Each structure stands twice: as structure tokens, then as C-alpha cells.
Amino acid sequence: MPLTPVLTRNWDDPQCWTLASYLGQGGYRGLGAALAMSAEEVVGAVKDAGLRGRGGAGFPTGTKWSFLPPLDPEHPKPHYLVVNADESEPGTCKDIPLMFASPHTLVEGAIITAYAIGCHHAFIYVRGEVVPVLRRLQAAVAEAYAAGYLGPNVCGSGFDLELIVHAGAGAYICGEETALLDSLEGRRGQPRLRPPFPATEGLYACPTVVNNVESIASVPAILRAGVDWFRSMGTEKSPGFTIYSLSGHVQRPGQYEAPLGITLRELLDYAGGVRAGHRLKFWTPGGSSTPILTDAHLDVPLDYEGVTAAGSMLGTKALQIFDETTCVVRAVSRWTRFYAHESCGKCTPCREGTYWLVQIFDRLERGDGTEADLDKLLDIADNMFGRVFCALGDGATSPITSSLEHFVDEYRAHLTPQGCPFDPIAAMPNGGAGAWAQ
Structure with a gap:
């Protein structure tokens, strides 16, 4: 199956992050097409394309947009768009390079999305640690304002939009959409009890769409090239x-x-x-x-x-x-320690569960574990899964239960006097004696 460079098509341009480079690659044509349509038609096009959320859950993007209640002139509650750019899942590195290399792709997608949902104030919530990305985004937003793509009367359409780039304080939990909203409002980032859902009571208790960077960045290409083009890639239920x-x-x-x-x-x-x-x-x-x-x-x-x-x-x-040189127990142990560190502590199953999971993995790595510890790992995971406020607790159990399913013999090897079969020092002659002298 061939590669399909769309979002990454201009990454090899020496000035790919600039407005001039983006316009040279067909940038903002999708916005022009969207502004020639009604908001309902834009939502319908994204629905027909079958674009699914690229942040993890895979929920249909157009359907998510349509959940927002219609604007009520008598009881006005503004609609908000929040782009979740708090990428922090271990191993995930797609949104940061996308924003760094081609920030205007995200800016154009945010403008189209805001137009489609009747939003006049949008936010991009970015991890505060990625300062170069923040600077690129802020520069791209400034270029878009200067060119008339943002601000009052966008491209002469009568549509107004303010776009704010917000730097988060660096917490994994803020990747969860309701914790992100609390953080954006200036509170401690912790997940909210749902319902109500963000579509009805999100940012500032107003109807809000929260979408991942890649989801929003994929929208301009759909409006520019069409639904059939988008659906010509991928599978029937997962197109694009x-x-x-x-x-x-x-x-x-x-x-x-x-x-x-x-x-x-x-x-x-x-x-x-x-x-x-x-x-x-x-x-x-x-x-x-x-x-x-x-x-x-x-x-x-x-x-x-x-x-x-x-x-x-x-x-x-x-x-x-x-x-094959990797110890699966050690890898899962490191991930578990990460989740214990990043747990916000709001709910007991996650706060206590991740802590005790770390203690068990420490015993296994020290060679002090027992068969009962393997059962206890599964028991704690079972008590966490589906009983936590947000997906952090569920996600913390996934590598544990799956690694025990596929590599239980490797776990049991840690219970023997020989210990971890992938210990690089223990595997050396004489248990590594003299290794450091060499």
C-alpha cells in the first residue's frame, strides 16, 4: 500500500512553516470552498467523508460537531472550539511535528471548523514545554490575522473569528478533554464528571467542540479536494x-x-x-x-x-x-511508573491502583516477586478498569493485562533466582564482573 503525503506534503520545503510556502501548496483553498457553503453543508461534507477523530477514540468528527445545540438568540450561549494539542502519550509524536512543520494546516482547519459550528472564539491548547512549536503557531496565527484569514470579516465573508494559542502547564491528564477545559479556565487540570458533556456544557459552561490536532488539520484537504477523493483512501469504515x-x-x-x-x-x-x-x-x-x-x-x-x-x-x-533484547516486564514497569506519576489523584481506583502497581513491579525487578504478585497485578487492574473517572486509569491497565497474556513466562522468569533473562549485565560472563573496568 503506497504512502499518501497530504498533511506532510510540504514538510520538505525549506520554509514550510510560512504562509507563503503554505499558499504555494494550495493552502487556504479549503477555507475558500467552506465559506462558499453554508455551515450545515460543511458539517455534512465532513460527515460524508467519514473523518474519524485522530486523537485516539476514533469518533466520527462531523457527528461530534452536530451534537452542539443550535444557537438560541433569546438565550445566547456562545459556541467554542478547543483544539487539543496537549500531545503527551508515550510514543506519540505526530501532532508536535505537524504543528512545527506546517502550522497553517492547523490554523486553516480551525477556521473551517469554527465556521461550521458557529464559533467566534477558538483556542489551541498546546503543551507549554514545546516552546519552538508555540512560537511557530503564534507566528502562523499572526500571519493569518495580517492576511485577513482571522479577525473580523474573515476573507470578506462576514464571519468573525478570534484564535488564541494557549500554553498548558505540562500535565498528561490535560490531554483528557474535560481536564483540558478545566486547565484552560485556569483551574487545576482534573477530569469532570460526565454528563454533562462538553457539547452542551464545555468551556465556560457553553457548548464546546474539542478535537485533536490531526482531526482538525485533516479538514481543509476534504473541503479542497472533495469527499470522494478522501474516501478513495483507507477502508470503508475508516476512510482517509x-x-x-x-x-x-x-x-x-x-x-x-x-x-x-x-x-x-x-x-x-x-x-x-x-x-x-x-x-x-x-x-x-x-x-x-x-x-x-x-x-x-x-x-x-x-x-x-x-x-x-x-x-x-x-x-x-x-x-x-x-x-527480542527488550524485557517486557521492564518496559511495562516504566509505563506504569509514568501513569502513577501523572495520575491527577481525583479518583481512588487510579490514585491507589497505579501506586500499588508500581510497588509490585519494583518487587519483580528486584527479584523479590512471587506468583501471588502476578495475580495481584491482574486483580488491581480489574478493580481499576471501568471504575475510574477518565481513560488514564483504563490505559494504565492495558499494557499490564496484555503483556501478562502474551508473555506470562517472562514474568515468571523474574520469580526465579536467575531473575530477568534480559538483564544485560547478568547475561555477561561472570555476571558482568570487570565490565566497568573494560
């Missing part, structure tokens, strides 16, 4: 293109934009395969919060239905590749 992030033990890690439904085997061919002299052991299809898969799943179609049928989730398409 997307960015797959390959990292880990591959020859050429990076971003690979391809139709939904491509397989890992095909992507590895483009990436030069697993590093020389090694073989694939396990991988994540959508970041560390999705159940891991093995080399038996190389030919699973990487779309929402195919990955779900294989027992995992497509998530953010963060394909982390691990070869």
Missing part, C-alpha cells in the same frame, strides 16, 4: 489518511503518512525493518495505553476495526517497536 509514528528498534523511525488499513509489515518495509540482526518481539499500535501486540499481528490492518478485532486499540497510531 493518517500519520503513523514509528519509534523504537527500527532502522528509520519517523512519521509515515499512509491510508488507514496499512499493516505494520508494510510500514516496517518503508522504515527499513527492525534494526539489523534483530527481530520484532512486541509493539504498541497506539501508544503505551493500548494493549500490546506481538509479531503474530504484523498483518493486522491498522484501522479502527482491524486493531480492535486483534484485541487492542488504534489510539494515536504511535507504533513503538521492541525487539
Whole structure:
């Protein structure tokens, strides 16, 4: 299956982040097409295209937009658009390079989306640590204002839009849409109880659409090239293109934009395969919060239905590749420690569960674990899954339960006197004696 550079088509331009470069690649033509349509027609086009959310859940984007209640002149409550650019899932690295290389793609998508949902104030919520990306976005927004794509009377259409780039304070939990809204309002980022949902009571208790960067950035191409063109790629239920992030033990890690439904085997061919002299052991299809898969799943179609049928989730398409030298217990232990650190502490199952999971993994890595600890891992995971405020707790259990399913013998090896079979020091002659002297 061939690659399909659409979002990444101008990344090799030496000045790809500028307005001049973007216009040279057909930029803002999608906005022109959208402004020639009614808002309802724009929503209908995105629905017909079948664009699904690229942030993890895969919910149909146009349907999400249509959930907003109609504007009521007698009781005016403004509609808001919030772009979730708080990319922080381990292994996920698609939105940051997209905003860095081609920020106008996101700006144009935000303008079209705001027009479609009747929004006059939109926000891009970005991780505060990525200062170069913030600067690129702010410069792109300033260029868009100067060119008349933002501000009053956008392109002479009578539509007004203010777009604000907001720097978050650096918390993984703020990638959850309701925690992001609390953070944007100036409060501590913690997930809200739902219902009410953001579509009815979101930012400032007003109807709000929250979409991922890639979801919004995909909209201009649909308006520019048409629904049939978009649906000519991908699969029937998962149409279009997307960015797959390959990292880990591959020859050429990076971003690979391809139709939904491509397989890992095909992507590895483009990436030069697993590093020389090694073989694939396990991988994540959508970041560390999705159940891991093995080399038996190389030919699973990487779309929402195919990955779900294989027992995992497509998530953010963060394909982390691990070869046979990797200890799966150690990898899952590191992810679990991350989730324990990033838990906001609002709900007991996640706050306490992630803490105790870390204690058990510490015992396993020290060689103090027992068979009962393996049962306890599953017991804690069961008490967390589906009983937490947001997806962080559920995601923390996914690598644990899936790794125990596929690699229980490796866990049991940690219970023996020999310990971890992938300990690089223990595997050396004489247990590594004299290794440091060499």
C-alpha cells in the first residue's frame, strides 16, 4: 500500500512553516470552498467523508460537531472550539511535528471548523514545554490575522473569528478533554464528571467542540479536494489518511503518512525493518495505553476495526517497536511508573491502583516477586478498569493485562533466582564482573 503525503506534503520545503510556502501548496483553498457553503453543508461534507477523530477514540468528527445545540438568540450561549494539542502519550509524536512543520494546516482547519459550528472564539491548547512549536503557531496565527484569514470579516465573508494559542502547564491528564477545559479556565487540570458533556456544557459552561490536532488539520484537504477523493483512501469504515509514528528498534523511525488499513509489515518495509540482526518481539499500535501486540499481528490492518478485532486499540497510531533484547516486564514497569506519576489523584481506583502497581513491579525487578504478585497485578487492574473517572486509569491497565497474556513466562522468569533473562549485565560472563573496568 503506497504512502499518501497530504498533511506532510510540504514538510520538505525549506520554509514550510510560512504562509507563503503554505499558499504555494494550495493552502487556504479549503477555507475558500467552506465559506462558499453554508455551515450545515460543511458539517455534512465532513460527515460524508467519514473523518474519524485522530486523537485516539476514533469518533466520527462531523457527528461530534452536530451534537452542539443550535444557537438560541433569546438565550445566547456562545459556541467554542478547543483544539487539543496537549500531545503527551508515550510514543506519540505526530501532532508536535505537524504543528512545527506546517502550522497553517492547523490554523486553516480551525477556521473551517469554527465556521461550521458557529464559533467566534477558538483556542489551541498546546503543551507549554514545546516552546519552538508555540512560537511557530503564534507566528502562523499572526500571519493569518495580517492576511485577513482571522479577525473580523474573515476573507470578506462576514464571519468573525478570534484564535488564541494557549500554553498548558505540562500535565498528561490535560490531554483528557474535560481536564483540558478545566486547565484552560485556569483551574487545576482534573477530569469532570460526565454528563454533562462538553457539547452542551464545555468551556465556560457553553457548548464546546474539542478535537485533536490531526482531526482538525485533516479538514481543509476534504473541503479542497472533495469527499470522494478522501474516501478513495483507507477502508470503508475508516476512510482517509493518517500519520503513523514509528519509534523504537527500527532502522528509520519517523512519521509515515499512509491510508488507514496499512499493516505494520508494510510500514516496517518503508522504515527499513527492525534494526539489523534483530527481530520484532512486541509493539504498541497506539501508544503505551493500548494493549500490546506481538509479531503474530504484523498483518493486522491498522484501522479502527482491524486493531480492535486483534484485541487492542488504534489510539494515536504511535507504533513503538521492541525487539527480542527488550524485557517486557521492564518496559511495562516504566509505563506504569509514568501513569502513577501523572495520575491527577481525583479518583481512588487510579490514585491507589497505579501506586500499588508500581510497588509490585519494583518487587519483580528486584527479584523479590512471587506468583501471588502476578495475580495481584491482574486483580488491581480489574478493580481499576471501568471504575475510574477518565481513560488514564483504563490505559494504565492495558499494557499490564496484555503483556501478562502474551508473555506470562517472562514474568515468571523474574520469580526465579536467575531473575530477568534480559538483564544485560547478568547475561555477561561472570555476571558482568570487570565490565566497568573494560
